[in-house]
Amino acid sequence: MTPAIEIKDLHKHFGKNEVLRGIDCTVDTGQVVCVIGPSGSGKSTLLRCVNLLEEPTRGKVLVEGVEVTDPDVDIDAVRRRIGMVFQQFNLFPHMTALQNVMIAQQRVLKRGRQEAERVAQANLDRVGVGDKAGSYPAQLSGGQQQRVAIARALAMDPDLMLFDEPTSALDPELVGDVLAVMRKLAEEGMTMLVVTHEMGFAREVADRVVFMDGGVIVEDGPPAQVIGDPRQERTRTFLKRVLHPEG
Amino acid sequence: MTDHLPPVAAEPGGKARLSPRKKQRISRAIQYAVLVAIVVGIAFYADWASLAENFAKPDVAGKALPELFTVALRNTIIYSVGGFVVSFVLGLVLALMRLSTVRPYRWISTLYIEIFRGLPALLIFLLITFLPLALPGFEVPGGTYGQGILGLGLVGAAYQAEVFRAGLQAVPKGQVEAARSLGMSAARSQITVVIPQAIRIVIPPTTNQFVALLKDSSLVLFLGVSGEYVELAKFGNDLASQYANATPIMVSGLTYLLVTIPLGHLSSRLEKREVRAR
Numbered sequence: 001m002t003p004a005i006e007i008k009d010l011h012k013h014f015g016k017n018e019v020l021r022g023i024d025c026t027v028d029t030g031q032v033v034c035v036i037g038p039s040g041s042g043k044s045t046l047l048r049c050v051n052l053l054e055e056p057t058r059g060k061v062l063v064e065g066v067e068v069t070d071p072d073v074d075i076d077a078v079r080r081r082i083g084m085v086f087q088q089f090n091l092f093p094h095m096t097a098l099q100n101v102m103i104a105q106q107r108v109l110k111r112g113r114q115e116a117e118r119v120a121q122a123n124l125d126r127v128g129v130g131d132k133a134g135s136y137p138a139q140l141s142g143g144q145q146q147r148v149a150i151a152r153a154l155a156m157d158p159d160l161m162l163f164d165e166p167t168s169a170l171d172p173e174l175v176g177d178v179l180a181v182m183r184k185l186a187e188e189g190m191t192m193l194v195v196t197h198e199m200g201f202a203r204e205v206a207d208r209v210v211f212m213d214g215g216v217i218v219e220d221g222p223p224a225q226v227i228g229d230p231r232q233e234r235t236r237t238f239l240k241r242v243l244h245p246e247g
Numbered sequence: 248m249t250d251h252l253p254p255v256a257a258e259p260g261g262k263a264r265l266s267p268r269k270k271q272r273i274s275r276a277i278q279y280a281v282l283v284a285i286v287v288g289i290a291f292y293a294d295w296a297s298l299a300e301n302f303a304k305p306d307v308a309g310k311a312l313p314e315l316f317t318v319a320l321r322n323t324i325i326y327s328v329g330g331f332v333v334s335f336v337l338g339l340v341l342a343l344m345r346l347s348t349v350r351p352y353r354w355i356s357t358l359y360i361e362i363f364r365g366l367p368a369l370l371i372f373l374l375i376t377f378l379p380l381a382l383p384g385f386e387v388p389g390g391t392y393g394q395g396i397l398g399l400g401l402v403g404a405a406y407q408a409e410v411f412r413a414g415l416q417a418v419p420k421g422q423v424e425a426a427r428s429l430g431m432s433a434a435r436s437q438i439t440v441v442i443p444q445a446i447r448i449v450i451p452p453t454t455n456q457f458v459a460l461l462k463d464s465s466l467v468l469f470l471g472v473s474g475e476y477v478e479l480a481k482f483g484n485d486l487a488s489q490y491a492n493a494t495p496i497m498v499s500g501l502t503y504l505l506v507t508i509p510l511g512h513l514s515s516r517l518e519k520r521e522v523r524a525r
């Protein structure tokens with residue numbers, strides 16, 4: 001079976017700064033893979049290379065067997081199948097929650113207004129913000145905004161979802177609501193690649209945890225091993241700092 | 248530990264001769280005293296009768312009507328609105344050129360903006376009067392109106408281009424990224440997501456631009472306009488010469504304010520609404 005995401009020898013340079021230095025990674029359909037690592041390790045860049053928000057310098061990225069790095073590929077068509085959730089939500093501030101979830105359905109999938117509205121409301125209900133359909137993003141809490149952003153991605157019926165530190169910009173008491181939605185998605189069988197600092201979530205929900213440092217994958221395996229019993233010294237040091245910040 | 252801390256600079260109830268609050272009160276009293284002295288001085292020494300005779304003579308003011316509104320204000324609005332439309336369209340083109348990935352477009356746009364923002368508007372108007380000399384047989388379409396609108400449009404476009412550029416750049420990059428990752432094309436993202444937000448950002452400064460243009464429309468005076476083409480400034484000046492009295496200029500000024508002050512308030516209201524919406 002074709003893997004959902006296949007990354008081969010991926011390099012990304014920003015000028016002289018080598019952010020990714022040869023990444024090989026595969027995500028199978030239905031898998032939840034969490035990427036952890038210190039800031040500046042290239043986690044977000046890796047995620048952004050999958051839907052080509054960043055153009056890789058070298059290497060290949062295949063999504064469901066389609067090489068997204070091929071210049072002849074219709075990237076818009078590939079992106080339609082990849083839902084993306086950002087750290088800063090990136091909701092459209094001039095539209096209501098409902099319109100945020102409708103607009104791409106109408107403009108990209110060419111769904112009719114009524115169908116788009118029905119799908120949008122269903123997805124807002126699914127993430128627990130159905131009663132906020134008429135609110136503008138500025139009127140919502142961070143946790144509500146992020147859930148609207150998840151609904152916006154889900155409304156496109158994606159085959160897989162990318163999460164770029166979805167809870168990092170949230171107040172601590174709002175993190176749980178968003179993680180609960182992601183957990184439910186994982187249970188429903190969604191293929192997910194998640195960059196996160198939430199070790200508890202990674203340990204309980206992920207099928208695999210990938211630890212990155214300095215632009216390479218240091219350790220890749222089941223959470224019980226990577227988080228519970230890391231083999232590499234670098235992983236151990238990082239986890240110690242994250243789990244016991246005060247030493 | 249605590250006994251090694253440096254001593255607190257001003258002890259409460261200490262021997263400071265003037266507390267900061269007392270100083271502030273004295274300073275305020277002095278400011279009021281100076282103001283009163285100046286007002287009383289002006290009231291005493293100004294020749295009010297002569298001032299009123301020269302700047303606010305009712306029968307001369309009456310002579311300005313009704314042409315003040317039917318001709319002068321009407322023309323001021325024609326020149327300003329026309330110039331605004333030209334500067335809006337040309338400014339948008341220049342802003343898009345300035346943000347283009349094609350380098351020569353950026354150079355041309357930057358050059359234009361630098362030149363037309365750097366020159367006095369008056370100079371542009373003086374140059375326009377020489378156009379027919381430079382290009383024999385060429386005439387600006389629309390005659391005098393066309394010349395005035397062209398001058399205002401050329402100057403306004405440079406400023407409006409910067410307003411548009413700032414507006415487009417003020418939309419965060421994440422907005423385009425969100426739109427693109429939903430499968431929208433680059434053009435679709437601009438139309439659906441970026442431009443509607445940029446327009447909201449740009450409305451208040453654009454209103455200010457229109458006010459600036461309205462005031463600059465007085466420069467049409469230097470095109471040598473006459474008769475049915477005069478706008479407020481020229482109209483006031485001509486009447487003032489005719490009656491050897493400054494009242495018509497004052498009347499023209501008031502007419503400008505009738506338009507510019509409400510527009511200024513509208514602009515700041517829109518600005519406040521924009522800040523709240525974020």
